[in-house]
Amino acid sequence: MGLELPAEEAGLDEMNDDYISDSEVVSHVQNVLKLVSQGDDEQYNQLIEVMICTERLEPDQEAMLVASLKALSGAVSFIDIVYHDHLLSSIFGMSLWNCGRVAMDALVELIINLAASNGKYLDACLDMLVCNFLPPPTLLPFLSQPRGHARKKEVLDRVHSALQSIADLVPLAPLRLLPIILHRMPRVHAKEAFIVIYAESMLRIESGAIGELVGNAMVMAVVDRLLDLDVEIGWDDILQEDSGKGIFDMELEDVEENADVDGDGKIQNDLPEGALSRQSLGGNLLADKLDSLMVLTCEHLKSCANNGRLVKVFETLLQSFQMTVLNAYKSKFAQFVVFYACSLNPENCGMKFATLLADIFECRTQPSLTRMSAVAYLASYLSRGKFLPSSFVSSMLKRLTEWCFEYAKFWNGNETTLKPTAHRVFYSVCQAVMYVLCFRMRLIMEVPHLKSQLHHMPLEPVLRHPLDPLKVCLPSIVEEFLRQAKAARLFTTSETFLFDNLLESDLSKAFGGMERLDMFFPFDPCLLKKCDRYIRPSFVFWSMVRTTDDDEEDDIEDADIDDGDFGDDNVGSLRENGKAETIDDDDLELIEFESSLNKMSITPKTSLKNNLPGQIGFSAQMPARIRPSTSPDW
Template identity: 60%
Template sequence: MGMELPNQFSDMEDVNISDYELVSRVKEVLTSVLNGETENYNQLVGVMHRSRNLGEDEVGLLETSLKGLSGAVSFIDIVHHESLLSAIFSMNMWNYGPELMDALVELIVALAISNGKFVDSCLGMLVSNFIPPSYFLDRLKQPRGLERKYQVTSRVHAALEEITKSVPLAPLRLLPIVLQRMPTIHKKDHTMIIYAENMLKLEGSVIGEVVGSTLLMAVVDRLIDLDVEIGWDDILQEDFSKCMFDMELEDMDQDDDYFEEDGHELLLTRKSLAGNAIADLLDSLMVITFNHLESCKDTGRLIEVFETLLQSFQLTVLNTYKSKFAQFVMFYACALDPENCGLRFATVLADIFVDKHHPELHRMSAVAYLSSYLSRGKFLSASFVASILRRLVDWCLEYCKTQDSDVNPKVHRVFYSGCQAIMYMLCFRLKSFMDVPRLKSQLLLMPLEEIFRHKLSPLKVCLPSVVQEFLRQAKAAHLFTISKTFVFDDLLESEFSRAFGGLERLDMFFPFDPCLLKKSDSIIRENFVFWSTVRPKYEYEEGSSDEDDEDDIVDENEEVLVDEIARSVDGQGLDLDEFDYALNKMSITPKDTFSYRFEGHFQEHSRMPSKIRPSTSPESL
């Protein structure tokens, strides 16, 4: 034992030294501390502190020392060898090559298995290697950097699984470590993306069988955190007085910064997010979440994982104030498995809406999500959408039968939310129903007229642009037997619509409006219904396809509206400015479905309807 440490290490680097001799010599160094001899021990600790830019001899010495320690873990004492343990647990695998990584992982696993007192420190050390040191971040953009990332993370996860095999409680001890070390929102780097990738990888491993649901929900929570960080001032540059159906972009990939609509210059909303670091981070996190869901589908785990997502959605997303994009994780999961996940999501939302035991705001939020989802999900069959529509209609009808009061947006807000959901869905889906004889017959038998003629007057309360579009299509489809005058006499915005969902309600709730995050949208759009693909020509009967008939419909509608406005002016003493304002509100849905003359020129509007509305929880509904 009188051999000096440098000589010992020199001997340990000898290729002819046996593993037994190597371990024996390390044990001697460790036990020497108990006798007050610290020189050799201190030099061993010094070797552990060597990290970057190691020479060949230094690499060999460190690798040999790590291997020797792996065989002598039973001699490592948590008190007497505190400095050695501190040095080991602070080592960063990103600084080393594959051979050193393997030697370090072997030591960490051996320590965790040898003594329960080391488990938390070993797990913490491995979790600390989820993300690279700051100097390495820029290298991740290069192939060699990505290769190093794979080398590190694959070994980290293999080590965690190896520890779990011998320490069954390791996942439960790992969970708080992972959650506590989750990076906060960074605007300058994307360490959160790498960390979330590792969390999702854990979710899909044997460790995820124990704590996977909590890890997945934590990732979704972080998506929400980022989502609400993006203020609507960062997105909404348009004139809010415009109809929601006027503002959806047909082509989200336009290069133009501006487009003209009705003579107004509007800033493209996606352009307004360009350079927004939080939006970029959220976009990237959503993409890796999408990728994880796709891998779950490939491994047959999607339905199981979806239940966790659904639980998370109900607890957080459903009632998150101003959630704009995080909800598309649910949308994509449903698109991956329409027959299971897709139908279940809609059914759960419908169940929440019709269940009076849920809080009113919860129900209103659910039906807003439901109508937007059923309108936008290309993967949902017309037959299924019609069945859910029937549930909503039946509920609204039963509600009407129990009420004999007049309009009151505050008292009957759940009912009005249901009516608006019905109209919004029909704006998108009516044509597909009319194209299928069975669904057309079912639709024509629905008591829509009875609901909308009720004393509660939903046409006066719901969002005017939705009412306008719905009535245009309803008239063309002959959904009502009543006169066109009645159909349109409730169209003008009233004090009730302003109180519930009129033009002053800038935060109307259509949560699955087009996604403005570029990378996420590129994944979602193949399963997404854009208004430009379904916008009607206001014709559903055979033989009524010529443009003259379409123009007649518009002209008739406008004539009725002019009469109504004129009567309002005469009866209420409105001044001419108010009259002009009312006239401007007549054609909420643009005439771009028809070619019409304006000052001697044909106007062709290429873009239309629902620009994303601030997707808020309906706290103010």
């Protein structure tokens, strides 16, 4: 194949009618490169000018660029890093986004040949391709158009194909590529489109052949960026803090259900101070970036599940979770990528995550804060995971309760005064057990063998212990737990001991009552709009929970149904106007999202309408967010 190009005696900026073969063009460029070392750089400078294209070129300019790139590909052995540094800088500074298809192919071919010809150029070639993960800023508005999507695909397909070709030719290339990708990764304050497009290429590498060597690092880096964005969103951005209360008064669903629109079309919520709502995140640029990156990550996890790769990727996700997310102070949303991955594979990933958390909290060599964080994650996960079978939840509750029982036996009589901070892990676990039972007690009590297992757990001795967890744990959780326990007849002996002196005590305040904003259940409802569609189908909102005392006429003792969970049962039970109805899955899903939120809001509005025996009513909100305190390990 031949090209119409300038004769050797003419410059590269002049065209004639002579027909010149490809080999002749390569020979011409080789000669131009050699002349530089002899001090003749006129034609060399013309060659450099051809390489400089900061915007789309005219057809003649494009043809000249293609010819020059092809010629350079055949002359890479004549390129010297000292004499031709300006030429190399021009080549490595080129953007595929500004080139036509033919020019893109020619440029990619040159980069591959340079990388394979000399190890000195490898890093620069890889860096040039990584830089092309992102379009020039002027092209960002164009990407929202159909032609922009097509252009993005054309460029990135070539970039990733080139990276794979270089990896095939230079086996060590993937290891050299990794630090370049991590270094070039956009920071949290970069434009949202840049963050998402770049992460898209990182996850594409993870799922490709190069991912066998660097895929784990790609996943971990994306999770790190999720967390970076998460912690940049302050609580003040989504919460108006009431220092007197310090906890969330209602869940997102309650906020949205009670929203009214005024005459100006603005949403008006009759919310108490401290309420958490999705509207408060509206217009938050950091939240929008995090939301979009969460969606991209969830899509990648779904693709991994469809391709049978999720279990492998989940191992990396768990490692990243342990290293960063678990101990992040008040992480708000990043942890939901783990929740979503678990929902895609409950039998393996879902149970592995819960087991890992339980193992962490039981490990005495772990710091107390880490153990308490693991307990908070476990409690929230067991409560909110619609995909978790009741039998599994029950087995984890048994493990938690037995740990509390052994701890209480060890400390029995060893202290004359109660110091909550000295037993913070114990109280965190007690609180976790009660919290999970607030969400799951009804389902467990409806399955005979699980009900029997719950009755045989050493919960009552733990609650009766002189360490007195009922007076130390958050009153809002304690009150709701006791309300359900009484209705379910959970305790066989006299229950009056449970209901004495449950007013918020100084002990409770010392442990967490006055610092509830610093305490958390990490899987409280996710407030990010776009990624909500991935979480919601597998998530248990408080409004869905049918507590044990919803219908006092129910005869729980006679219940006899198969074990199941929120998500897999074929039938559900609904009470309307005092009658029980049997409903199928589709109806149940609709009812779950549209049923009245008045059964019990996420935080009971005031004290219980029907005060428990011997109890004075007090304002209780449930659930609270739990932050672990500090104390010696056990």
